[in-house]
Amino acid sequence: MIELRDLTFAYxxxxxxxxxxxxxxxxxxxxxxxxxxxxxxxxLLGAVAGLVPAFSGGTVSGDVLLDGGSILELPARERAHxxxxxxxxxxxxxxxxxVEEELAFGMEQLGLAPATMRRRVEETLDLLxxxxxxxxxxxxxxxxxxxxxxxxxxxxxxxxxxxxxxxxSALDPTAAEDVLAxxxxxxHDLGVSVLLAEHRLERVVPFADRMALLGGDIDRPGLLRVGxxxxxxxxxxxxxxxxxxxRAAGWQPLPLTVRDARRRAxxxxxxxxxxxxxPRPPVVDTTPVVDVRRLVGGPAxxxxxxxxxxxxQRGTVTALMGRNGAxxxxLLWTxxxxxxxxxxxxxxxxxxPHGRSAEERRATTGLVxxxxxxxxxxxxxxxxxxxxxxxxxxxxxTRELLDxxxxxxxxxxHPRDLSEGQRLALAVAIVLAASPQVLLLDEPTRGLDYxxxxxxxxxxxxxxxxxGAERAVLVATHDVEFVARAADDLAVLAExxxxxxxxVARAVGESPAFAPQVTKVLGEGWLTVDQVREALP
Amino acid sequence: xxxxxxxxxxxxxxxxxxxxxxxxxxxTTNPFLLAILLAVVTLTVxxxxxxxxxxxxxxxxxxxxxxxxxxxxxxxxxxxxxxxxQVILRLPDIPLPDVAAGISLLGPFxxxxxxASSYDGLRLAALLIAVGAANALANPKRLMKSLPPxxxxxxxxxxxxxxxxxxxxxxARRVRAAQELxxxxxxxxxxxxxxRRLLVPILEDAFDRSLALAAGMxxxxxxxxxESTPAQRRTTGALMLVGLSGVCVGVYAVLDATAPRVLAxxxxxxxxxxxxxxxxxxxxxxxxxxxxxxxxxLPELLVALSGVVAGAGLWxxxxxxxxxxxxxxxxxxxxxxxxxxxxxxxVLPVWVAPPPLTASTQPTATAxxxxxxxxxxxx
Numbered sequence: 005m006i007e008l009r010d011l012t013f014a015y016x017x018x019x020x021x022x023x024x025x026x027x028x029x030x031x032x033x034x035x036x037x038x039x040x041x042x043x044x045x046x047x048l049l050g051a052v053a054g055l056v057p058a059f060s061g062g063t064v065s066g067d068v069l070l071d072g073g074s075i076l077e078l079p080a081r082e083r084a085h086x087x088x089x090x091x092x093x094x095x096x097x098x099x100x101x102x103v104e105e106e107l108a109f110g111m112e113q114l115g116l117a118p119a120t121m122r123r124r125v126e127e128t129l130d131l132l133x134x135x136x137x138x139x140x141x142x143x144x145x146x147x148x149x150x151x152x153x154x155x156x157x158x159x160x161x162x163x164x165x166x167x168x169x170x171x172x173s174a175l176d177p178t179a180a181e182d183v184l185a186x187x188x189x190x191x192h193d194l195g196v197s198v199l200l201a202e203h204r205l206e207r208v209v210p211f212a213d214r215m216a217l218l219g220g221d222i223d224r225p226g227l228l229r230v231g232x233x234x235x236x237x238x239x240x241x242x243x244x245x246x247x248x249x250x251r252a253a254g255w256q257p258l259p260l261t262v263r264d265a266r267r268r269a270x271x272x273x274x275x276x277x278x279x280x281x282x283p284r285p286p287v288v289d290t291t292p293v294v295d296v297r298r299l300v301g302g303p304a305x306x307x308x309x310x311x312x313x314x315x316x317q318r319g320t321v322t323a324l325m326g327r328n329g330a331x332x333x334x335l336l337w338t339x340x341x342x343x344x345x346x347x348x349x350x351x352x353x354x355x356x357p358h359g360r361s362a363e364e365r366r367a368t369t370g371l372v373x374x375x376x377x378x379x380x381x382x383x384x385x386x387x388x389x390x391x392x393x394x395x396x397x398x399x400x401x402t403r404e405l406l407d408x409x410x411x412x413x414x415x416x417x418h419p420r421d422l423s424e425g426q427r428l429a430l431a432v433a434i435v436l437a438a439s440p441q442v443l444l445l446d447e448p449t450r451g452l453d454y455x456x457x458x459x460x461x462x463x464x465x466x467x468x469x470x471x472g473a474e475r476a477v478l479v480a481t482h483d484v485e486f487v488a489r490a491a492d493d494l495a496v497l498a499e500x501x502x503x504x505x506x507x508v509a510r511a512v513g514e515s516p517a518f519a520p521q522v523t524k525v526l527g528e529g530w531l532t533v534d535q536v537r538e539a540l541p
Numbered sequence: 542x543x544x545x546x547x548x549x550x551x552x553x554x555x556x557x558x559x560x561x562x563x564x565x566x567x568x569t570t571n572p573f574l575l576a577i578l579l580a581v582v583t584l585t586v587x588x589x590x591x592x593x594x595x596x597x598x599x600x601x602x603x604x605x606x607x608x609x610x611x612x613x614x615x616x617x618x619x620x621x622x623x624x625x626x627q628v629i630l631r632l633p634d635i636p637l638p639d640v641a642a643g644i645s646l647l648g649p650f651x652x653x654x655x656x657a658s659s660y661d662g663l664r665l666a667a668l669l670i671a672v673g674a675a676n677a678l679a680n681p682k683r684l685m686k687s688l689p690p691x692x693x694x695x696x697x698x699x700x701x702x703x704x705x706x707x708x709x710x711x712x713a714r715r716v717r718a719a720q721e722l723x724x725x726x727x728x729x730x731x732x733x734x735x736x737r738r739l740l741v742p743i744l745e746d747a748f749d750r751s752l753a754l755a756a757g758m759x760x761x762x763x764x765x766x767x768e769s770t771p772a773q774r775r776t777t778g779a780l781m782l783v784g785l786s787g788v789c790v791g792v793y794a795v796l797d798a799t800a801p802r803v804l805a806x807x808x809x810x811x812x813x814x815x816x817x818x819x820x821x822x823x824x825x826x827x828x829x830x831x832x833x834x835x836x837x838x839l840p841e842l843l844v845a846l847s848g849v850v851a852g853a854g855l856w857x858x859x860x861x862x863x864x865x866x867x868x869x870x871x872x873x874x875x876x877x878x879x880x881x882x883x884x885x886x887x888v889l890p891v892w893v894a895p896p897p898l899t900a901s902t903q904p905t906a907t908a909x910x911x912x913x914x915x916x917x918x919x920x
Contacts, residue, residue, distance in 0.1 A: 059756050084762030096750045097757030099701060101682070108832030113762035115828035122833065143707070158761065342718055362721055371722050378719035381741040395724020420745070435722060 005031050005197055006052065006087070006165050011066035012226075013047060013056065021047050023226025024066070027216055029165060032195040034187065036212035036233070038205055040242055041453045042423045043219035044226065045201040046092065049167050052199065053089035054080035085114055088158030089167045093174075094150045095142070103129075103145075103153050104138045110161040121160075128156045132186055146328040148179030152186065159190070166190070168200040172207055173450055176327045176482045177517055180207050187211070203453055206244035206485060206521050209233060210261045234258045242454045245485055245521045248533040252540065265525040272526075276539045279509070279529025284492060285469035287319040293441055293476045294339060299348035301338055302500075307346065308334045310500035318441070318474035321464050323487040323508070325480075325518055326497035332480040333374065335497065336444045339478070341365045353441050366395075370440035374447050376431030377420070385422070386415035388430060396437040406433040409463050424451035425460070436467070442476045443467060449483045457483070461490035468492075488512070488520035488531040547896040549591070552679035553687055554841035559675030561848025562887050565855035566667035569866040570660040573876045574855070574884060575667045581851075581888045582667075582674045589890055590677050591897035602673025606666030613662030618650050626651035656870040683835055690824035697763070701754065709747060716742045765828065773822075780819030787812025840893045847889035854883025 006029050013022040021044040029035050039045050050056035057064050058079055068076045075083055088110075091097055100106045107128055111121045129135040132152045137145065142153065151171055158166065166187070172180035188211050190196045202208045209215075215233040217240050219225040229236055234257045237247045246265050250258040253272050259265035294316035302308030308331040316322055324332050337343045338350060341357030342365075350356055353368045360368070373379065382388045389402040396402070406413060410429035413422065419430060428448055436443070445464075449457050468477045481487060487494060487508060494511035496504045496518065504511055512519045513528030522530050530536060559582075566578055583603075590596040618630070630650040637644050682703070685696040720738055758764075791809030794800040858880045859866040868874030 053760055055756050055760060058759070059752065080756070080759040081762045081765050084760060084765070089760040091753060091757060091760075093753060096753035099697070099754065099758055099761075099763075101700075105832065109763075110761040112829050112832055113765055115830050118830060118832065118834065121830065125832070143711075161762070337718070340722070342721060363724070366722065366724065373715070373719045373722065375715070375719075377745065378716045378742050379723055381720075381738040392723065438724070 005029060005071065006199075007069040007072075008052070009067045009069065011048075011051060011064065011068065013044075013051060013062055013064050015060075015062040018062075020226040021062075022051070022218075022228075023224055025226070025228040027228060027230055029197050029199055031164075031197060032191055033213045034191050034198040034200070034211060035230075036205075036208050036215045037199060037201040037218065038203075038215060038240070038242060039201075039218035039220070041203070041425060041451060041456060045218055046169055048218065048228075049089070049169050049199065049201055052165075053087055053167050054078060054083045055089065081113070084110065084163075085161060086163055087165045087167060088161060088163035090151075090154045090158055090169065090171065092169045094154030097154060097157075098142045098150075101142055102138075103134065103140050103142060106142060106153055106157050107160050110157055114161055124160045124162070128160050131159070131189070132156045133182075146179075147174045148176070148182060148328055151175060151179075151183055155183070155186070159196075163196070165197045165199065168198065170202055170451075171200060173203060174328075174447075174482075176325075177207075177484060179328060180204075180482075184208065184211055203451065204244075204483070204485075205237075205242065206246065209237070209244055209247075234260055245488075245533050246525065249522060249525060249536060252533055252537050262521060262524045265521075269525050275541060276526070276530075276536065279526075280535050280539065282492060282507075282509070282531075285319040285471075285474065287317065287474055289318055289474075292316055293318050293353055294478075295349070295351040296339070297349045299338065299345050299350055301343060301345040301347070302331070302334050303343060305346060308500055309338065309345075311348070312497075312500070312502055314495060314502055314505065316442070316476040316478060318476055319469055320492040321468045321477040321479065321490055322493040322495055323479050323481060323491035324495050324497060325482065325484075325487065328482075330497045331500045332497055333446055336371060336446055336478065336480055339442070339444060340369050340371045366438045366440065368440055369442045369444065370435035370438065371444040372428070372431050372435055372446065372448060374450075376428050379431050379434060380419040380427070383418060384416050385413055385419060385430060388419060388434065389415070392434040392437040396439070398437065402433050402437045405436050406430060409433055410459075425456040428452070428460070432463075439473070440475070442478070445477070445479045445481075447481060448479065449481055449486045457486050458489060461486060464490050484512070484518050484520045487518070488522065489534075494518070545895050547898050549680055549683065549835070549898055550589075550678070550844060550890075550894050551687070551835040551837055551841045552681075552684035554837075554844045555679040556675045556684070557845035558848030558887070558890060559671050559678075561845075561850070561852035562674075563668050563671035564852035565884065565887075566664060566671055568852075568855040568859040569880075570664050571866060571868050571874050571876065571880075572660055572663055573874055574865075574880055575660075575663045577881060577884050578851075578887070579667055579670060581884060582671055584888060585890050586674045586677050589894050589897055591680075592899040593680065595681060596677050596897075599673055599677035602670050602676070605673075606670045609666045609669065610659060610662035613665070614655065614658045617654050617658035619646055621645060621648035621650065621654075626653035628652075629655065653870045660870075686831065687835060689820055690829065692820075693829055694764075705747075708750065709743070712743050712746045712750075713739070716746070777819055777823045780815055780822060784812050784814070784816025784819050787815060840895055843893040844890045847886050847893075851883055851887035854886070855880065858883070 008025050008027040011022055011025040012020055014020045025048065037045050037048065047056055047060065050060065051064060052068065054075070056062070064076070067074050070086055080089070098106055099109050104125060107125050108121050111124065129138055132155065134149060134152055134156065137149060137153070142150065145153065151174070155166070155168070155171070171183055175183065184207060187198055191198055200208065212233050214230060215236045217229045217236050220229050220240055221227050237243050237258055243251070246260070246262065247258050249265065255268055259268060292315035294314065296312055296314040299309055299312040300307050312335065324335065326332055334343065338345055339352060339357060341360055344358045350358070357365055357369060380388055382391060389406065392402040393399050406429060409432055410426050413426055413430070419427060422430065448460060452460065464477050464479065468475050479490065491508050493505065494508045495502050496511070496515070504514070509529050509531055512523050512531070516524070520531060522532055522536065526536070562578060562582060566575060569575060586599050590599065618632070628649045629652050632647040632650060634648040635646040637646065682700055685699050688696045716739055787808050790804060791806070791812050794804035794808060795806065855866070858877070862877055862880070865875060865877045865880055
């Protein structure tokens with residue numbers, strides 16, 4: 005149906021981002037596009053939709069064919085009837101302000117008859133399960149709802165190909181499954197073709213018919229490898245935990261679903277023996293550094309948090325999970341001290357954080373906000389580091405931290421030109437420069453690939469257990485695999501209450517929605533593939 | 542009211558109604574007539590408005606109206622003037638130097654002055670409040686959508702512009718919170734650095750957003766050229782340009798008494814006609830449609846008519862019953878039965894307009910009532 009032929013793309017005199025890409029997507033097929041961070045997945049999707057090079061600059065050669073006819077020269081708006089594109093951040097894409105009008109916007113552009121529009125809006129509302137949201141203001145929707153509205157807003161045009169850029173990256177595990185289930189339904193029932201890019205392969209691999217891997221070849225990162233999912237994943241540099249497990253255990257062919265893997269895991273379990281217990285660093289001071297009792301609060305006196313009880317100790321990494329809008333960010337900002345609790349006691353390092361001055365807050369609690377770019381405002385990395393040093397009164401400290409987190413960043417680079425992972429590292433370094441005893445991170449894994457997430461997990465564990473300066477680390481995240489790697493404890497937040505707070509292995513064993521793939525396959529106690537590798541004889 | 546389906550009335554109908562009443566208000570200084578008119582407007586707004594944000598703006602207009610009356614009276618006290626009559630406030634007279642010959646400040650303030658200035662102020666206030674009523678009753682976004690097809694692009698641009706402001710506010714709040722996590726700016730240029738560290742991320746965010754929005758609109762077919770040929774497009778463009786230039790010159794001639802009369806009214810009319818033809822031609826080739834466009838039905842017609850009748854009626858009162866429309870300040874103003882009747886026509890919308898869409902009348906509104914702001918507020 006759609007065919008890319010020898011598609012090559014490069015920014016002027018830069019290396020080739022896409023290097024002779026050939027890809028065919030058939031009718032009713034779901035193709036998964038994967039690859040390390042920053043390798044050009046979005047560029048490829050943009051070229052299919054017609055936004056590259058119009059919105060990015062650079063030059064394209066080769067051809068894009070729709071049903072055999074070339075559409076390379078057509079701008080995105082003239083392809084809209086056949087190709088529906090949903091970008092990375094759906095909330096930035098909304099044109100109107102209610103759900104119903106947003107769904108109709110594309111159809112208005114196509115000039116469909118009012119009766120047809122009316123019917124399709126109703127159908128789409130039902131198909132995506134958002135009928136009760138029809139009059140709602142788009143800005144008040146949760147992440148999962150926004151994502152579904154964004155998909156709906158292109159679906160109403162009845163495109164034959166849906167192109168999606170990281171549709172589940174901002175969603176909690178349950179909402180992500182909802183969105184993916186919806187996509188599968190479209191593929192099966194309506195014969196829509198789907199081309200989607202995703203970092204969290206563990207979520208998408210079971211749904212994919214075929215897989216395309218960009219950046220698999222280190223010498224020519226612009227090459228695209230297309231094939232059966234299991235085949236492509238066999239030696240891909242990025243793979244979901246279940247595939248890593250298969251590789252470690254030497255299973256052929258590789259399992260792609262938890263069900264597959266579980267069937268083969270029985271003999272392996274006998275070899276493995278008892279699951280290991282994650283060692284905790286020896287901590288002298290065992291009084292909780294964060295002590296929250298019966299906290300009620302939220303911005304503008306809306307009680308987002310209702311009676312929170314939470315104790316955090318030095319030397320531990322605690323993950324905070326919960327569905328979109330459950331109050332995770334609110335809790336972090338309350339611990340930081342910016343938000344004032346309406347009732348209850350919050351004690352961080354011996355005092356109420358809201359009563360502290362801004363400088364004292366920085367010295368006790370470091371918070372890395374959801375979009376780290378909000379912290380950065382200078383032209384070069386070196387200037388950012390110098391500014392942070394000046395504030396902390398310790399020259400050279402920020403750069404030293406940065407080199408530990410992400411070595412080798414060019415000090416003359418502009419912070420906006422850094423990769424997601426590097427920018428996050430810079431923000432963490434700036435926050436850590438003031439040597440806080442408590443470190444809070446809000447959704448740090450967005451846009452990171454598996455190696456980057458593993459590195460971040462390592463760094464967080466080191467920071468928590470740093471001898472002589474043990475810290476309490478609290479990470480709000482949706483990423484269960486990251487939690488399995490990084491955290492000691494897991495706290496689950498629902499409806500403004502902590503519904504469970506226990507060591508990770510036990511907590512994820514109890515709730516399947518938050519269980520990482522290795523736990524699902526091998527049972528309670530096993531969290532990561534690394535543990536399995538070590539236990540294997 | 543029972544049995545009627547709640548829906549939004551066509552925004553243009555509300556505007557016609559409100560402009561009718563506003564015209565009526567300018568035609569009289571009779572305080573009793575104006576008070577009746579204000580009561581009509583207020584009653585209509587209270588019974589016909591929905592619960593959207595703009596519906597709450599009416600109170601603001603009422604305050605502005607009150608402010609206008611007070612200001613008017615204060616000015617009259619300060620600038621005074623020697624109107625003979627019953628003095629109610631004896632203030633010292635301050636003659637200004639010769640440069641501003643003839644003007645003196647303060648001076649005795651008479652009851653007649655008080656009445657005259659408050660009648661005048663009341664007229665202005667009624668005008669403002671009538672416009673405020675339209676703002677509170679008509680959905681501004683749907684008004685934009687009622688523009689003729691040729692102006693669709695302008696309408697969409699306005700809709701986007703309206704939604705940008707709250708987004709900027711969100712982004713500013715987020716960045717300010719984030720910046721607090723870093724050290725406060727210090728040193729000689731602290732102020733400038735402080736502004737810069739807020740502005741840079743906010744502007745970056747705004748640029749990213751607008752680029753993403755442009756890409757999103759493009760990917761959904763915004764600005765498709767459709768099937769018109771270049772020749773058609775040129776004709777439309779030429780018609781619009783010629784028509785609008787004609788209107789400009791004509792309006793100038795109307796206002797400038799020394800310009801030849803030939804250029805005045807005839808040119809305005811001709812220019813408007815040509816521009817309308819251009820718009821119609823542009824509208825015909827637009828390949829777009831409207832989702833759930835507001836339809837013009839009987840209630841719309843009645844609401845608009847009631848405003849027109851009230852406006853025209855008061856204009857007639859001013860024309861033929863001058864002492865009712867503009868009573869003197871020496872005796873109690875009289876009111877005519879006819880004048881009261883035409884104003885009362887303006888209250889018709891209370892019965893003919895469909896009940897407004899509110900959270901309790903929307904069939905699917907239960908979800909909207911639950912605190913939905915959480916996700917946003919938590920940022």
